[in-house]
Each structure stands twice: as structure tokens, then as C-alpha cells.
Amino acid sequence: MDEPACPGCRDLLKRVAELEGRIAELTRRLEEALRAGKRQAAPFRKGPPKAQPQTPGRKAGEAHGAHGHRPLPPPEQINECHQAQLPDACPHCQGRLVETATAEQYQAEIPRRPLLRQFHVHIGQCQNCGRRVQGRHPLQTSDALGAAASQVGPDAQAAATILHTQMGLSHAKTAAVFDALFGIDLTRGASAQINGRAAARLESDYQHILDEVRSSSRIAADETGWRIGGQPAWLHVWVADRATAYAVDPQRSAAVLERVIGADWDGELGHDGFASYGRFTEAVHQQCAGHILRRARDLLEWATRGAVHFPRQVIALFTEAIHLRNDCRRGLRTPDELAAQRDAFDDRLLELARRPRCVPEHARLAKHLWNYSEQWFAFLSDPTMEPTNWQAEQAIRPAVVNRKVWGGNRTPAGAHAQGVLASVLETCRRQARYALDHVSQTLRAVGNLLLPRPQLLPDR
Numbered sequence: 001m002d003e004p005a006c007p008g009c010r011d012l013l014k015r016v017a018e019l020e021g022r023i024a025e026l027t028r029r030l031e032e033a034l035r036a037g038k039r040q041a042a043p044f045r046k047g048p049p050k051a052q053p054q055t056p057g058r059k060a061g062e063a064h065g066a067h068g069h070r071p072l073p074p075p076e077q078i079n080e081c082h083q084a085q086l087p088d089a090c091p092h093c094q095g096r097l098v099e100t101a102t103a104e105q106y107q108a109e110i111p112r113r114p115l116l117r118q119f120h121v122h123i124g125q126c127q128n129c130g131r132r133v134q135g136r137h138p139l140q141t142s143d144a145l146g147a148a149a150s151q152v153g154p155d156a157q158a159a160a161t162i163l164h165t166q167m168g169l170s171h172a173k174t175a176a177v178f179d180a181l182f183g184i185d186l187t188r189g190a191s192a193q194i195n196g197r198a199a200a201r202l203e204s205d206y207q208h209i210l211d212e213v214r215s216s217s218r219i220a221a222d223e224t225g226w227r228i229g230g231q232p233a234w235l236h237v238w239v240a241d242r243a244t245a246y247a248v249d250p251q252r253s254a255a256v257l258e259r260v261i262g263a264d265w266d267g268e269l270g271h272d273g274f275a276s277y278g279r280f281t282e283a284v285h286q287q288c289a290g291h292i293l294r295r296a297r298d299l300l301e302w303a304t305r306g307a308v309h310f311p312r313q314v315i316a317l318f319t320e321a322i323h324l325r326n327d328c329r330r331g332l333r334t335p336d337e338l339a340a341q342r343d344a345f346d347d348r349l350l351e352l353a354r355r356p357r358c359v360p361e362h363a364r365l366a367k368h369l370w371n372y373s374e375q376w377f378a379f380l381s382d383p384t385m386e387p388t389n390w391q392a393e394q395a396i397r398p399a400v401v402n403r404k405v406w407g408g409n410r411t412p413a414g415a416h417a418q419g420v421l422a423s424v425l426e427t428c429r430r431q432a433r434y435a436l437d438h439v440s441q442t443l444r445a446v447g448n449l450l451l452p453r454p455q456l457l458p459d460r
Contacts, residue, residue: 034302073106114184117153121145138451141443152194156184158439160194165421166398166435170406171195192414198439199417201446205456206420209243209427212457214261216240218385220270221277222392223252224400227408228415235399235419239391242457244430246399246422248415254279268382270389273372285375289318290388292369292376299361310362313352314369321345321377321387328383335383342380349373395426427456 058064086097122135141154163174171191178186219238226235226248234252238245249256254276266282273287300311328338353370357363379385409415428435438454445451
């Protein structure tokens with residue numbers, strides 16, 4: 001287009017171009033601010049405060065709920081017995097008191113003094129081969145003597161791993177808890193060494209967990225940012241039928257999962273749509289419908305006039321499919337009736353995705369729906385599949401808390417220990433096993449031929 005000869009028109013066009021550039025810059029800043037506002041400012045952020053929140057506390061009437069009571073301890077477990085005697089006179093009128101009955105009250109208290117053990121280690125020499133042999137007590141976790149003869153007990157070591165890995169305390173806070181509550185002197189470095197030693201002892205359990213993931217017919221996968229020595233890394237989580245595995249890797253790529261299950265794994269894979277999972281071409285993919293619903297609701301929040309139709313249609317389509325699947329799970333529909341709806345939902349999705357969209361954000365969402373059109377409604381063909389990867393998101397939340405508290409790991413060895421311990425502790429929870437007992441028994445069994453090693457995963 002030729003430049004207008006009128007000086008006023010030229011100035012006006014120049015001004016329009018400047019304003020358009022400014023609008024584009026302000027739009028970019030607004031989008032960044034909106035995205036930043038939706039990032040987690042706390043581990044489980046659920047949005048802005050409600051305008052009329054419900055009154056806290058128990059509700060009246062039928063919604064009051066059942067009262068909880070601490071169970072009474074068995075008589076054989078009572079360690080101390082004390083008498084709460086009557087005062088010499090009535091505290092109100094100073095009158096004479098006559099005892100009429102005796103009632104019982106119970107109290108559970110934490111031990112404030114550490115239990116100190118001494119082992120007399122018997123040392124001998126084999127008369128046949130001449131080698132040195134020393135005894136091993138079932139409560140010992142190491143054969144070290146001399147400078148390393150003073151150690152922390154197996155239950156205390158297990159507690160330190162749980163406080164750091166599962167409860168999210170830093171090594172410094174873990175040491176402070178041991179000092180304040182149990183009277184055990186523990187340094188930050190000692191806490192780190194305990195975690196590394198426990199991870200080494202639990203390595204075989206970790207390999208069993210990875211084998212369980214490899215042999216599982218269904219996996220939910222997710223990943224989140226991590227740090228190793230201040231450098232970017234990624235924490236991966238894979239939730240299988242009976243176990244949950246974690247691994248820290250410098251890359252976000254699904255190559256770390258491929259090394260575990262193989263590229264030819266042909267089970268059902270639920271994920272958040274990260275393109276790297278596409279390398280599992282033999283698997284049945286179910287992309288998270290929850291992610292799509294969140295994207296559509298975000299678009300609807302800022303849409304005006306005719307732009308509201310596309311996000312509403314996406315929300316309605318996925319919501320209808322999820323409700324049908326839930327009806328099938330409740331027995332209101334048969335799996336065959338649900339599977340018969342699959343083609344219709346695929347066609348409706350393609351019809352939505354193929355239409356041209358004027359809004360760039362709508363066009364990006366439509367392209368994403370089109371590119372992975374066969375991965376959205378797999379849960380209609382198999383109602384036992386989850387339409388979202390909520391299991392992986394739930395499993396990764398404790399790691400997000402840990403990252404916010406102490407940031408990550410200092411070394412690759414610490415990162416590997418993090419993956420081992422998190423996998424074992426989470427799998428213990430899923431198997432309804434007491435994690436402290438399992439870790440403590442493993443610490444005592446490794447290197448002790450007299451103690452059997454506890455089994456984490458029961459045989460199929």
C-alpha cells in the first residue's frame with residue numbers, strides 16, 4: 001500500500017502503529033500476570049477466597065457427624081500409674097471432703113529421654129580359614145566399631161528418613177526435632193548420611209518397585225521441576241496398580257520412563273499431554289481431561305460475546321463424557337453401552353476442533369484437541385480407566401511441598417536417594433504397611449544373616 005501524501009494521515013498511521021504495538025505489549029504483560037497468578041503460591045492453592053464461606057466447625061442436626069475418641073490402651077501396656085489425690089479441703093468453701101468413687105484417665109506421652117543401648121560385640125577367629133568374625137545383635141544396623149561405635153538406632157534412623165522425605169522437613173529441622181523432642185544430638189550432615197544409608201539399604205526394594213511398574217498394565221505419569229545442586233532437574237512419578245515409583249532426572253523427557261518399561265510397553269498410560277509420552281506407540285493413551293477442562297474454563301473466564309461458545313462446548317463435551325463414565329461405574333450403564341458412545345464423542349470432538357478459530361488461544365486449544373483426538377475418550381472404551389491423571393498428581397504433591405521447603409538435592413547421589421526413599425515410603429502407604437517398621441527392619445536385616453529381609457510387595 002502506497003504511503004499517503006497527506007502529512008496528517010501519515011502522522012495518524014504512525015500513531016496507530018505505535019498504539020497497536022503498545023496494546024500488544026500490554027496484552028503480553030497481562031497474560032503473564034494472569035499465568036503467574038494461577039501458579040501455586042501454596043502447595044494446595046484452590047483459588048481466591050469465597051465470598052460467603054461456610055461457618056467453620058461442626059454442623060447442627062444430622063450433619064453434625066460422629067464424635068471421635070482416643071481408644072483406651074490395654075492394661076498390659078500401662079507403663080506408669082499415678083494417683084490424683086483429693087485436696088485437703090474443698091477449694092470453694094474449705095469444707096471437709098469424703099471420697100465417693102475412683103475414675104480412670106489415660107495419657108499418651110512422648111519419651112523425652114533417649115534409650116541408650118550398649119552392645120558387647122564378641123570377636124573371634126575361625127580356626128579353619130583364620131578369618132576374623134564378630135557377633136551381630138538383631139538390633140544392630142552396622143558392624144562398625146572404634147570411632148564409629150556410637151550410632152543412632154534403627155527406629156531413630158527410620159524416623160529421620162520419614163521426617164525428611166515424607167514429612168518434608170529439611171535436614172536442619174530434622175536434627176532440631178530430634179534434639180527438642182527426643183534429646184538425641186543429631187547434626188544436619190548426620191541426617192543426610194542417614195537418608196543416604198537408608199536409600200542404599202532399600203535399593204533392592206526400589207528395584208522391586210520398578211519391576212512392578214514395568215509389569216503393570218496401567219500407569220499414571222507426571223513430572224515436576226526439581227533442583228540438583230541448584231541446577232534444573234525433573235522429578236518423575238509413575239503410579240502403577242500396586243506401587244508408586246519416583247525418579248529424579250536432569251531431563252523432563254519420558255526417556256527415564258522408557259528405560260524402566262521399554263519403548264514397546266503396551267499398557268494403558270495416563271498423562272498430562274506432554275509430547276514426550278508419544279514415544280510409547282504401543283500404549284493406549286489417556287490424556288488428562290482435567291487439564292483440558294481447566295484450559296477451557298480459563299478461556300471462558302476472559303471470553304466475551306461470541307468467544308464464549310467454543311470453551312463452553314469443550315466443557316460440555318468432556319463433562320458429559322465423564323458423567324457417562326461415572327454412571328457406568330455406579331452400575332447405571334453397562335460397559336458395552338458406554339463403549340458404543342466412543343465414536344460419537346470422537347466425531348463431536350473432531351467437529352469442534354476442525355473449525356477455524358479467530359482467537360489465537362482458541363486456535364491453539366483446537367489444534368491440541370485435533371492432534372491427539374484419539375487420546376481423549378479412551379475411558380469410554382474402558383470405564384476402569386481414569387479420565388484424569390489425578391493419581392499421579394496426588395502422588396507428586398508431597399514432592400512439591402518438599403521442593404518449596406528445602407529446594408531439592410545438593411548432589412546426584414542425594415537425588416537418587418530421594419527417589420528411592422520416596423518410592424518405598426509411598427508404596428508402604430499404598431500397601432497399608434507401617435513405613436517406620438519396614439525401614440527399621442530393613443536397616444537391621446541388611447548384613448545380618450540371622451534376620452530375614454522384610455518383603456515390601458506381596459507376590460501376585
